[in-house]
Amino acid sequence: MRRTISLALAGALALVLSAALLTRSRAADPVHPAAPSRNGNMMVTLCDGETSAEIPGVHEGERPTREQAADVARRLMDEWRRKNPGASWDDAVQVAQAVRPGETIPPERVPPPSPGVKPAPREGAAEGAHEAGETQQRGGGATAGGAGGLPAAPQGDVQSGHTYGAFSERDERIWAAETDKFVKQGHAIFHDATAVGSANAVSCDMCHPDASNTHPETYPKFQVQLGRVALLRDMINWCIQNPTRGRPLPDDDPKLKAIEAYILAQRKGTPLEYGKH
Amino acid sequence: MSKRESIETRHYAERDAFFAGLRRLSRRSFLKVAGLSAGVAAAKSLFPPHGFQLVDVADAADRPFTFAYISDTHLYPRRVNDRFVRAILKAVDDVNNLDPQPDFVLFGGDLAQLGQKEELELGAQILKAVKAPIHMMVGEHDWFLDMGDHWRQLFGPEQYSFDHKGVHFVTIMSVQEKDFWTARGMTPMERMKTVAGLDNGVQSRFEVGDAGREWLKNDLAKVDKATPLVVFSHSPLYKYYRPWNFWTEDADEVQAILQPFQNVTVIHGHTHQLLTNRIGNIHFHGMLSTAWPWPYAPEGLPKLTIQMNRADPFDQFDGCGDGTVDVIESGLVNALYNLWDRNPVTVKASYVSSGTQDRPPQTKLGSY
Numbered sequence: 119m120r121r122t123i124s125l126a127l128a129g130a131l132a133l134v135l136s137a138a139l140l141t142r143s144r145a146a147d148p149v150h151p152a153a154p155s156r157n158g159n160m161m162v163t164l165c166d167g168e169t170s171a172e173i174p175g176v177h178e179g180e181r182p183t184r185e186q187a188a189d190v191a192r193r194l195m196d197e198w199r200r201k202n203p204g205a206s207w208d209d210a211v212q213v214a215q216a217v218r219p220g221e222t223i224p225p226e227r228v229p230p231p232s233p234g235v236k237p238a239p240r241e242g243a244a245e246g247a248h249e250a251g252e253t254q255q256r257g258g259g260a261t262a263g264g265a266g267g268l269p270a271a272p273q274g275d276v277q278s279g280h281t282y283g284a285f286s287e288r289d290e291r292i293w294a295a296e297t298d299k300f301v302k303q304g305h306a307i308f309h310d311a312t313a314v315g316s317a318n319a320v321s322c323d324m325c326h327p328d329a330s331n332t333h334p335e336t337y338p339k340f341q342v343q344l345g346r347v348a349l350l351r352d353m354i355n356w357c358i359q360n361p362t363r364g365r366p367l368p369d370d371d372p373k374l375k376a377i378e379a380y381i382l383a384q385r386k387g388t389p390l391e392y393g394k395h
Numbered sequence: 396m397s398k399r400e401s402i403e404t405r406h407y408a409e410r411d412a413f414f415a416g417l418r419r420l421s422r423r424s425f426l427k428v429a430g431l432s433a434g435v436a437a438a439k440s441l442f443p444p445h446g447f448q449l450v451d452v453a454d455a456a457d458r459p460f461t462f463a464y465i466s467d468t469h470l471y472p473r474r475v476n477d478r479f480v481r482a483i484l485k486a487v488d489d490v491n492n493l494d495p496q497p498d499f500v501l502f503g504g505d506l507a508q509l510g511q512k513e514e515l516e517l518g519a520q521i522l523k524a525v526k527a528p529i530h531m532m533v534g535e536h537d538w539f540l541d542m543g544d545h546w547r548q549l550f551g552p553e554q555y556s557f558d559h560k561g562v563h564f565v566t567i568m569s570v571q572e573k574d575f576w577t578a579r580g581m582t583p584m585e586r587m588k589t590v591a592g593l594d595n596g597v598q599s600r601f602e603v604g605d606a607g608r609e610w611l612k613n614d615l616a617k618v619d620k621a622t623p624l625v626v627f628s629h630s631p632l633y634k635y636y637r638p639w640n641f642w643t644e645d646a647d648e649v650q651a652i653l654q655p656f657q658n659v660t661v662i663h664g665h666t667h668q669l670l671t672n673r674i675g676n677i678h679f680h681g682m683l684s685t686a687w688p689w690p691y692a693p694e695g696l697p698k699l700t701i702q703m704n705r706a707d708p709f710d711q712f713d714g715c716g717d718g719t720v721d722v723i724e725s726g727l728v729n730a731l732y733n734l735w736d737r738n739p740v741t742v743k744a745s746y747v748s749s750g751t752q753d754r755p756p757q758t759k760l761g762s763y
Contacts, residue, residue: 309592309594309595318471318475318476318478319471319475319476319508320476320478323592323593323594324593324687325688325689325690325708327593327594327639327690328594328638328693330690330693331690331762331763333763335763336763343707343709353708357708360708360709361478361687361708361711363478
């Protein structure tokens with residue numbers, strides 16, 4: 119009996135592995151074969167596919183120490199920089215490597231100059247928020263302080279030195295524009311009987327101007343008329359089926375997601391009160 | 396008479412009673428027949444009964460009296476949408492079943508959804524079933540496809556006045572808009588659909604306009620300031636919420652024309668909700684829609700308004716309805732909101748004047 123189980127397990131494992139291999143081969147990740155070390159040391163290749171370095175004293179299949187790994191990474195980067203003297207880093211890394219007020223930069227940390235890239239001044243973000251706040255319009259997309267309105271940058275001594283979160287004002291603008299685009303798609307569908315699949319020319323905005331009275335902040339809640347707990351999307355689909363006599367959208371339908379995005383964007387700043395009646 | 400009988404059945408029953416009554420006329424039955432004849436005359440036509448009545452019931456000081464309203468039916472062609480057709484038919488049944496019958500029925504505008512001939516004619520056809528005489532008002536949904544051409548053909552001028560039992564009634568066209576379409580090269584239907592969207596920022600704001608206000612001034616010039624005045628307008632003649640055009644841009648100028656009159660009431664459509672306001676001596680009452688209720692705007696709601704409970708989306712008729720307006724001794728009005736599938740709510744002149752007396756029942760389910 120036990121033998122059968124382990125056989126079955128082995129079979130299952132083999133299946134999973136082969137599936138994983140298949141997935142890998144389908145994805146066609148880049149392969150960077152490095153020439154083997156003459157000394158039998160572990161070889162590491164940089165993502166440029168050309169630059170290689172070995173880790174002295176560590177053989178293939180062994181585990182380098184943290185210090186050894188950091189050392190080989192540093193050597194690889196130095197080599198890359200030597201080969202690419204004109205290359206520049208993203209704004210993000212410049213911000214991450216920016217010097218704190220009063221700190222002196224060790225010479226090895228001075229990044230190579232980046233032609234054509236203006237370092238991101240954090241005050242700029244605050245200006246941007248002001249502009250976005252003034253030009254915002256109801257119903258057209260994001261409301262005040264929505265994706266278009268960037269948060270003010272913190273003033274004074276600010277934690278730094280890591281790449282996560284070290285993005286520029288330009289990055290934030292791109293993200294805000296992408297988010298607003300999604301919300302605007304929802305706005306268009308919300309105001310278009312055909313797009314929502316209405317069979318009687320009724321569109322969402324006819325009862326819900328500016329998505330009013332959709333109260334997304336109250337979901338999930340027990341929807342008495344349905345006799346069960348409903349999410350906002352359940353009610354969107356209920357409206358599509360009943361007042362507009364359309365067909366409900368699948369949960370992963372981009373239209374449903376866009377409608378949700380538009381509705382939520384209109385209620386920014388409203389406290390969440392799930393279950394509220 | 397059973398309320399379940401069709402309009403036609405009741406029409407023919409009344410007609411038979413009328414002719415039977417003529418054959419055996421006593422003093423008592425004469426009065427009865429005279430009343431019925433008014434109903435018969437009204438049922439035949441949209442116009443007020445005149446010569447073919449046995450007696451003239453119009454008496455200059457004969458207050459109080461009642462009129463009813465149906466408003467904001469937003470009809471699409473029947474094959475596109477029968478939901479809104481069902482709703483206007485329900486309202487027509489309501490006003491035809493009023494006993495006693497109202498002196499007349501006001502139609503509050505937005506008969507059509509997109510101003511198309513088929514929509515307007517469908518509405519005209521349905522409203523012919525109303526027994527009482529009808530006074531028509533135009534809404535922006537009737538207007539902006541052909542700038543009112545077909546509506547005027549069907550129903551006559553968009554601004555007019557009449558006197559009834561000592562009250563001067565004025566219907567004004569308050570949903571004019573400054574030209575936003577020519578510069579944008581819009582087709583008539585694009586213009587119509589832009590105006591039809593409540594939260595569409597492209598369109599202009601509603602206004603009575605210079606010509607309309609001039610007409611109003613001239614019309615009121617001959618009216619004594621003590622004569623009660625009732626004004627019908629589609630948009631509220633005040634500034635409630637601009638982004639949704641719950642608004643008349645030149646409301647202040649219009650109010651200035653109305654202020655010299657001692658008792659003024661404005662009955663308006665467009666807002667699809669129980670709505671109450673008073674500015675100086677002018678009382679304002681919003682009308683219900685038969686098609687759908689609108690949420691209260693996020694700001695600007697008049698203090699006097701006691702919100703109607705928010706509507707149950709699972710009930711087509713909830714938050715919709717029609718209503719009656721009782722013109723009382725003073726010439727002011729008590730407005731009854733006949734909310735379908737709910738208890739009716741009356742907003743009395745005494746409440747609007749005082750803000751405290753005869754307060755309508757409190758809201759249980761307010762806006763989110």
